[in-house]
Amino acid sequence: MFHRIFLFNLRKTKLKCDFTRNYRAAAFDAGNVQHSVFSFEFIFARLLFLFLRVRSTCLRMAQRQKEKEKQKASASASASVSAVTEEASKSVAVEEDDVNSYTVVDKLEQFGISAADIRKLKEAGFCTFEAIAYAPRKELYAIKGISEQKAEKIFAEAAKLVPMGFTTASEVHVKRSEIIQIGTGSRELDRLLGGGVETGSITEIFGEFRTGKSQLCHTLAVMCQLPVDMGGAEGKCLWIDTEGTFRPERLLAVAERHKLSPQDVLDNVVYARCYNTDHQMQLLVQASAMMAESRYALLVVDSATSLFRTDFSGRGELASRQMMLAKYLRMLLKLSDEFGVAVVITNQVVSQVDAGCGMFQGETKKPIGGNIMAHASTTRLYLRKGRGEARICKIYDSPCLPESEAMFAITTHGIDDVTD
Template sequence: MSSSDAAAEAAAAGGEHGPFPIEQLQASGIAALDVKKLKDAGLCTVESVVYSPRKDLLQIKGITSKLVPLGFTSASQLHAQRLEIIQVTTGSRELDKILDGGIETGSITEIYGEFRSGKTQLCHTLCVTCQLPLDQGGGEGKALYIDAEGTFRPQRLLQIADRFAIMIVDSATALYRTDFSGRGELSARQMHLAKFLRSLQKLADEFGVAVVITNQVVAQVDGAAMFAGPQIKPIGGNIMAHASTTRLFLRKGRAEERICKVVSSPCLAEAEARFQISPEGVTDVKD
């Protein structure tokens, strides 16, 4: 049995949600010595083996092509994986409605918008809701918050749980804008950004967490802007667009009201929802 097939079997036999320790591969016929080689290479979970590219596994000393044959994932296997996905509530029923229940685990959700459009406040709320029980729309886990803009306020968060359910990067592009400047460094910036986003996707795949990234915007000024005003577009170009599973655009409404639009998603229809920012975080608009 190949290491990838054994990894899939080990995960299925566990009867629980992963990640599963890599030692479980031995129960599926993988020799203890081969498991040790994988672990020495930094692969400590069954999922890390499943989602590693074949060429990376073959670079591990002692791992042969016999252990890593070419294969395919069936539609039924993908369907079974989709059944394990959890939606983490945003705190707003109207917003959850257009997101089919909330922020999806196992994928990257990008939230972009202008200053004070509600990006960080939504992230703060998700840090709390992800710790709620599953039957209350939570993920029964901790939140890992990477703050690149100095806007994180830990005093707004409560509770601690046993494992991570969500990972938030606020903002994914802030440091790239300062560390890479000018068109001469554009190529290097995009290559580094692509590797960073790929690392986030691997974390989402391996640990089944919801990855939420916020993004800044710029005004796109062209000939049409003379009549309709400058168009807002997110930073990162096609690299960011292709890496994000779901893209949400936030904009200001009246007072504390905000509007969220689903811009792109493989499983969600384009739609808008209103919510408001209150001392309790993200809530439904009180008419």
């Protein structure tokens, strides 16, 4: 009986080994069934049969586990983007110790400020206690309908909630360690930037046409919606377009690469077309109100200087242009400080016709804006063309990153690494 079952198992698993033929001969010719059942060949074959079955089962289980983990990661990314969309319909009242680190101005009602005065503050761009504390008093005095006495009371209440004194380097280091960095889609570019585009600061991207400035911004607009562990910031994007280069189709291509819901990605990007410098300033006031109501992670201005070049022409208006540009950059810096968003601005370049000639000429392109732009930007990235679709990014100026370069590529699915 035992030897028949054993032969059946061998036929089923197709084990064509020499010891099976020896076993048959020993079992049937010699008739020593009992000895054959407990022989070395029988035990070895049975163990081999069990090993193969266990190994096959383990491989199937491992494959199923990998598929489940992949589906779970994709579902997590989509759920995060959907959560950002749902948050847009909710009014957010953030406590001073919350992760967003800002307090909405509506809480002034608790200190005797009327709703009408709060509405006037919002219309002037003061949507948080931080905006009031960071602003000079004359800006609050200039608001129609708010007396100096009332303005002083508002300043006093804001100063109580917004810490503006000295602190230790240890505390600053702890806050710096909590900063989120938004991935660019390219590992080499992220490595160059120390992890990605930093939130809470201004990153300037400048270069000639067709160097990837707008393409990088489109990729960042989608990447900022991803979970933090996937290189995102779990927030929405606000886009100010001064050149008409915004393309939703590019957002959909990047969303497809990361397997995100196309509709959710588009809903999480708020867009405004800008036509003059006054409009450009007013849009930042509206942006402040929107950021106080919903979670934003990225503010893109493409480009920051093009309208200033056309609205202020000639040397006679140079001083006025630089003064207005400095005020605009200061407003951007205040938004990054108040709401912790990553501000990404693109900039044009101009050729230096009097820079010399020959091998001693050096770099002939310089960014527009002069020293005002240079001092306002935290990190400055210089993009230039490479071979084919390859582009080169250089750290032009940074308070913490060394001067170095990295290559990236512009693909149909956004910014990616260069492939040989």
